[in-house]
Amino acid sequence: MNLLLQSPVLAVVIPLLLFVVIYMVERRSWRLxxxxxxxxPLASFVLLAVNYPRVLAGESILVEFPAIxxxxxxxxxxxxxxxxxxxxxxxxWFLVTVYSTEYMAKEHAKNRYYPFxxxxxxxxxxxxxxxxxxxxxxxxxxxxxxxxxxxxxxxxPEAMRAGYKYLxxxxxxxxxxxFAIIAVFEIAGTVSFTAGGFVAEASGxxxxxxxxxxxxxxxxxxxxxxxxxLPEAHPVAPSPASALLSGIMxxxxxxxxxxxxxxVFGSEVIRDAGLDTILLILAAxxxxxxxxxxxxQDDIKRRLAYSSVGQMGYILLGIGLxxxxxxxxxxxxxxxxxxxxxxxxxxxGAIIYKTGKxxxxxxxxxxxxxxxTMVSFTVAAxxxxxxxxxxxxxxxxxxxxxxxxxxxxGFVLLLLLxxxxxxxYYFPVIQSTLFGAQHGTSDSPSKARELxxxxxxxxxxxxxxxxFVDLFPQxxxxxxAKRAAQALFLVVK
Amino acid sequence: xxxxxxxxxxxxxxxxxAGFIVPLLRKKMALGRILFLSVGLVVVILSLxxxxxxxxxxxxxxxxxxxxxxxxxxxxVDAFAAxxxxxxxxxxxxxxxxxxxxxxxxxxxxxxxxxxxxLSAAMHGIVMAGDIFNLFVFVEISSLAAVAIIAVKGTKExxxxxxxxxxLSALGSGGLLFGIALLFMITGQLSMEYMRVALSTTAGQxxxxxxxxxxxxxxxxxxxxxxxxxxxxxxxxxxNAPTGSSALLSGLVxxxxIIAFMxxxxxxxxxxxxxxxxxxxxxxxxxxxxxxAGSVFAIVQDNIKRLLAFSTVAQVGYxxxxxxxxxxxxxxxxxxxxxxHAIMKTLLFLAVxxxxxxxxxxxxxxxxxxxxxxxxxxxAITLGALSMVGIPGTAGFISKLYLxxxxxxxxxxxxxxxxxxxxxxxxxYYFPLIITAYFGHDASPDVKEPSxxxxxxxxxxxxxxxxxxxMPSMLLPLVRQTALLITR
Numbered sequence: 001m002n003l004l005l006q007s008p009v010l011a012v013v014i015p016l017l018l019f020v021v022i023y024m025v026e027r028r029s030w031r032l033x034x035x036x037x038x039x040x041p042l043a044s045f046v047l048l049a050v051n052y053p054r055v056l057a058g059e060s061i062l063v064e065f066p067a068i069x070x071x072x073x074x075x076x077x078x079x080x081x082x083x084x085x086x087x088x089x090x091x092x093w094f095l096v097t098v099y100s101t102e103y104m105a106k107e108h109a110k111n112r113y114y115p116f117x118x119x120x121x122x123x124x125x126x127x128x129x130x131x132x133x134x135x136x137x138x139x140x141x142x143x144x145x146x147x148x149x150x151x152x153x154x155x156x157p158e159a160m161r162a163g164y165k166y167l168x169x170x171x172x173x174x175x176x177x178x179f180a181i182i183a184v185f186e187i188a189g190t191v192s193f194t195a196g197g198f199v200a201e202a203s204g205x206x207x208x209x210x211x212x213x214x215x216x217x218x219x220x221x222x223x224x225x226x227x228x229x230l231p232e233a234h235p236v237a238p239s240p241a242s243a244l245l246s247g248i249m250x251x252x253x254x255x256x257x258x259x260x261x262x263x264v265f266g267s268e269v270i271r272d273a274g275l276d277t278i279l280l281i282l283a284a285x286x287x288x289x290x291x292x293x294x295x296x297q298d299d300i301k302r303r304l305a306y307s308s309v310g311q312m313g314y315i316l317l318g319i320g321l322x323x324x325x326x327x328x329x330x331x332x333x334x335x336x337x338x339x340x341x342x343x344x345x346x347x348x349g350a351i352i353y354k355t356g357k358x359x360x361x362x363x364x365x366x367x368x369x370x371x372x373t374m375v376s377f378t379v380a381a382x383x384x385x386x387x388x389x390x391x392x393x394x395x396x397x398x399x400x401x402x403x404x405x406x407x408x409x410g411f412v413l414l415l416l417l418x419x420x421x422x423x424x425y426y427f428p429v430i431q432s433t434l435f436g437a438q439h440g441t442s443d444s445p446s447k448a449r450e451l452x453x454x455x456x457x458x459x460x461x462x463x464x465x466x467x468f469v470d471l472f473p474q475x476x477x478x479x480x481a482k483r484a485a486q487a488l489f490l491v492v493k
Numbered sequence: 494x495x496x497x498x499x500x501x502x503x504x505x506x507x508x509x510x511a512g513f514i515v516p517l518l519r520k521k522m523a524l525g526r527i528l529f530l531s532v533g534l535v536v537v538i539l540s541l542x543x544x545x546x547x548x549x550x551x552x553x554x555x556x557x558x559x560x561x562x563x564x565x566x567x568x569x570v571d572a573f574a575a576x577x578x579x580x581x582x583x584x585x586x587x588x589x590x591x592x593x594x595x596x597x598x599x600x601x602x603x604x605x606x607x608x609x610x611x612l613s614a615a616m617h618g619i620v621m622a623g624d625i626f627n628l629f630v631f632v633e634i635s636s637l638a639a640v641a642i643i644a645v646k647g648t649k650e651x652x653x654x655x656x657x658x659x660x661l662s663a664l665g666s667g668g669l670l671f672g673i674a675l676l677f678m679i680t681g682q683l684s685m686e687y688m689r690v691a692l693s694t695t696a697g698q699x700x701x702x703x704x705x706x707x708x709x710x711x712x713x714x715x716x717x718x719x720x721x722x723x724x725x726x727x728x729x730x731x732x733n734a735p736t737g738s739s740a741l742l743s744g745l746v747x748x749x750x751i752i753a754f755m756x757x758x759x760x761x762x763x764x765x766x767x768x769x770x771x772x773x774x775x776x777x778x779x780x781x782x783x784x785x786a787g788s789v790f791a792i793v794q795d796n797i798k799r800l801l802a803f804s805t806v807a808q809v810g811y812x813x814x815x816x817x818x819x820x821x822x823x824x825x826x827x828x829x830x831x832x833x834h835a836i837m838k839t840l841l842f843l844a845v846x847x848x849x850x851x852x853x854x855x856x857x858x859x860x861x862x863x864x865x866x867x868x869x870x871x872x873a874i875t876l877g878a879l880s881m882v883g884i885p886g887t888a889g890f891i892s893k894l895y896l897x898x899x900x901x902x903x904x905x906x907x908x909x910x911x912x913x914x915x916x917x918x919x920x921x922y923y924f925p926l927i928i929t930a931y932f933g934h935d936a937s938p939d940v941k942e943p944s945x946x947x948x949x950x951x952x953x954x955x956x957x958x959x960x961x962x963x964m965p966s967m968l969l970p971l972v973r974q975t976a977l978l979i980t981r
Contacts, residue, residue, distance in 0.1 A: 168921070
C-alpha cells in the first residue's frame with residue numbers, strides 16, 4: 001500500500017483513531033491527552049500538505065471504497081479546492097488546539113472536550129476530502145453531531161437551550177441533505193463529484209434536490225433565514241470551540257454548496273433553471289442582515305457570531321454569481337474568513353479569559369495591558385473591514401471585480417455598504433481598547449496581563465498570516481484559489 | 494446421516510422439545526439454563542446451515558414425516574424464510590443470554606424459559622410453514638406464548654396489559670381464521686403452493702370472497718403486528734413486560750406476523766393482487782399513519798419503555814411501507830428493517846432494562862447525569878438511538894436509505910419525505926433521553942454498571958449496529974433474493 005496514495009484517507013482516519021486513543025489514555029495522563037489532541041490536526045495537515053506537489057501538477061487523487069455502504073460506496077479525493085480548504089481546516093485547528101490547551105485548563109470536563117474536538121476534526125476533514133456526496137454527508141453528520149458536545153460544553157441552561165436548537169436544526173439539515181442526495185442518485189445513478197456536474201437537466205426532482213441541498217448546507221453555513229441557531233450556539237461554546245465553529249465549520253456549508261453547484265448540477269444547469277437568482281437574493285439578505293444585526297450586539301462573541309453570518313453571505317455571493325472571478329473571491333474568502341474569525345474569537349476569548357468581560361462597552365484601555373493580543377485583534381478586525389493589504393481586502397476585491405464582470409453594480413455597492421457596517425461594529429472596539437485611556441477608567445488598577453505563550457502564539461501566528469499572505473504571492477494561497485475556481489468551471493462533457 | 498434438509502424441521506422440533514424439557518429441570522436449574530442456551534446456539538447453527546443451503550441451491554421443501562403436500566405438512570424454506578429464521582435465531586440467542594444472566598425479574602424461571610422456547614419455536618414455524626393451516630397453528634402458539642411472557646412479571650399492570658393483548662390478539666386470530674376459511678372455501682386447498690395454482694384459475698369467479706378474505710387477514714395480522722389503528726394494545730404490553738420479553742416482543746414477534754402476511758400474500762395470491770384490489774393504497778395509508786402516530790405519541794412519553802414501545806409502532810409502519818411500495822429497493826429496505834429494527838430495538842430494550850434495574854428510574858426526567866455512572870450502557874443506548882434516528886454510519890441509516898430510494902423508484906417522493914419527517918420526530922424523542930443522561934446534575938452516586946456478562950449482549954448488538962451501518966454487503970445477496978421473491 002502506497003502511503004502517499006492513501007494520505008487523504010489517513011488524514012481523516014488518524015483523527016478518528018485518535019478520538020478513541022485519547023478517550024482511553026485521558027484518565028491516566030492529561031499531558032498525553034493534550035499532546036495527542038494537538039498532534040491530530042498537525043498530522044492531518046502534514047498528510048494533506050504532501051499532496052500539494054501532485055495536485056499542483058494537475059493530478060487528481062481519488063481513493064475509492066465501493067464495498068462500504070452499497071449501492072453508494074465511499075470515496076475520498078483531493079483537488080485544488082479540497083486541498084486548500086483541507087489545509088485551512090487542519091492548520092487553523094492545530095493553532096486553536098494549541099490555544100485551547102491553556103484556555104481550557106481552567107474549564108471542567110476537559111476529558112469530554114478533547115476527544116470530541118478531535119472527532120469533530122475527523123468529520124470536518126472528511127467533509128472536505130470526500131469524493132462524492134454520500135461520503136460528504138456521512139462526515140457532515142459526524143461533524144455536526146460531535147460539535148454538539150462542544151456547543152453545550154458549559155452545560156448552563158442557555159448552553160443547553162442553544163445546543164438543542166442547534167441539534168434540531170442540524171437534524172433537519174441532515175434530513176434535507178439526505179433527501180437531496182437520494183433524489184440526485186435517483187436522477188443520475190451516481191453521487192460522485194464530476195467536473196461540470198452530472199445532473200443533466202433541471203427536472204422537478206432536481207430542483208427539489210437543489211432546495212434540499214440549499215436547506216441542508218444553508219443551515220450549516222448560517223444563511224439568513226436559516227441562521228437562527230448560529231448567534232446562540234457560537235457564543236455559548238468555549239472560545240476555542242467558537243473559533244472552530246465560526247471559523248471552520250461554517251465553511252463546510254459553503255464548501256458543500258460549491259460542490260453542489262459546480263460538481264453536481266454544473267453552472268449551466270443552475271443558470272438555465274434560474275437557481276442562481278435564489279442564491280444571490282439569499283446572499284444579499286445574509287450580507288445585509290448579518291452585518292446590520294452585528295452592530296446592535298454588545299456581547300463581543302454574539303457580535304462576532306453575527307458578523308460570521310454576514311461573511312458567509314460574501315461567499316454565497318461569490319458562488320451565486322456563477323462567474324470565475326467571483327468564485328475566486330469566494331474560495332479565497334473561505335481561507336481569509338477562517339483565519340480572521342479564528343483570530344478574533346481567540347483574542348476575544350483571551351480577553352474574557354483574563355478579565356471576564358464579555359461586553360464590548362467594558363473593554364476600555366485593554367490595549368495597554370494586553371498589547372499583543374489587542375494588536376492581533378485589531379489586525380483581524382481591520383482585515384474584516386477590508387483594509388489592504390490584509391487578506392480580507394483580497395477577497396472583497398475579487399468579489400467586487402467578479403460582480404462587475406457579471407454586470408451587477410448593485411453587489412459592489414452592497415459590498416461597500418457591508419464594509420462600512422463592519423467598520424461601524426469593529427472600530428469602536430478597537431478605539432476603546434487601544435485608545436480608551438482618556439475616558440477616565442485608566443487609573444483603576446487592572447490585573448490583566450499578557451497571555452501565556454500557548455495562547456498568545458497561535459493568535460500572533462494567525463495575525464501574521466493575515467498581514468503577510470497577501471504581500472507574498474508566492475505563498476500560493478491565491479494561486480490555489482484561482483486554480484480551484486478554474487477547475488470548477490472546467491466542463492468535461 | 495445428518496443432512497441439511499432436516500435442519501428446518503429440527504429447528505422447530507428442538508425448540509418445542511426443549512420447551513417441554515426445561516420445566517422438568519426446575520430442581521436442577523443450572524442444567525436447565527445450559528440446555529436453554531445450548532438449544533439457542535444449536536438453532537443459530539442450524540439456521541445458518543439452512544441459509545447457506547438455500548443460497549446455494551434455492552428453495553428447500555421439506556415434507557414432514559415424508560408425507561408430501563397437499564395432504565402432508567410441508568416446510569417451505571425459501572430465501573425469505575431462511576433470512577427470517579436466521580434473524581429470529583440470532584436475536585433470540587442474544588436475548589436468551591441476557592435473560593439467563595441478567596438479574597431476574599420473573600419468579601418461575603423454568604416456566605419463563607419454557608414459554609420463550611415455545612414462542613421461538615412458533616416464530617420459526619410461522620416463517621417456514623408451507624401450508625396456511627399450520628401457519629395459523631403457529632400463530633396461535635406464538636400469540637398465547639407472547640401474552641404469557643408479559644403476564645409472568647406478575648405485577649398488576651403487566652397482567653392488565655397482557656389481558657388486553659390477549660383479547661385483541663384473539664380477535665385478530667378470529668379474523669385470520671375467517672380469512673383462511675374463505676380461502677379454503679374458494680380453493681379447497683390448505684397448502685399455499687396448491688392454493689396459488691387453484692387461485693390462478695378460480696380467483697376471477699370469487700372476487701368478493703377474495704376481497705373479504707384479504708380484509709380479514711389485514712385485520713388479523715394488523716392487530717398482531719400493531720398496524721395503526723390496531724396498535725392500541727402494544728404500548729402497554731411492551732412497556733410492562735419483563736425486559737427480555739419486551740425485547741423479544743418488540744424486536745421479533747410483531748415482525749413475524751408481517752412476515753407471515755407477506756408470505757401468504759406472495760405465496761398464495763401473488764403480488765398482482767396488491768394492484769388489482771386497493772390493498773396497496775390501504776396499506777400505504779395505514780403504514781404512513783402508523784409512522785406518524787407512533788412518532789407523535791412517542792414524543793410525549795416520559796416513561797422510557799413506553800417511548801420505546803411507541804417507537805416500535807412507527808418502525809412497524811416502515812416495514813409495511815416498504816412492502817406495500819413494492820419496488821425492489823423499497824422491499825429490500827423493508828427486509829433490512831426487519832433485521833435492523835430487531836437489532837436496535839432489542840439493544841434499546843435490554844439496555845433500558847439494565848438502567849431501570851440498576852437505578853430504579855423509569856422516566857426520562859429522572860435519569861439526569863446517569864450516563865456518568867453507567868457509561869457503557871449509555872454508550873449502547875446512544876448508539877441504538879442514533880441508529881433509530883438513522884444517522885449515517887449506523888445500521889438504521891441503511892434501511893432508511895433503501896426505503897427512501899424505493900419510494901423515489903415508485904415515483905412517490907411524498908413517502909421519502911414521510912420517512913424524513915419521521916426521522917426528525919425520532920430525533921425529537923430520542924435525543925432528550927441521551928441529553929438528559931449525559932448532562933445535568935448527577936443525582937445518583939450509588940448506581941453502578943451491571944456485570945460484564947450482562948453487558949456482553951449490549952456490546953454485541955452495538956457492534957452489529959456499527960457493522961451493518963458500514964458493511965451491509967454480507968447479507969446483501971440474501972436480502973436481494975428475498976426481495977426478488979416478493980417483487981417478481
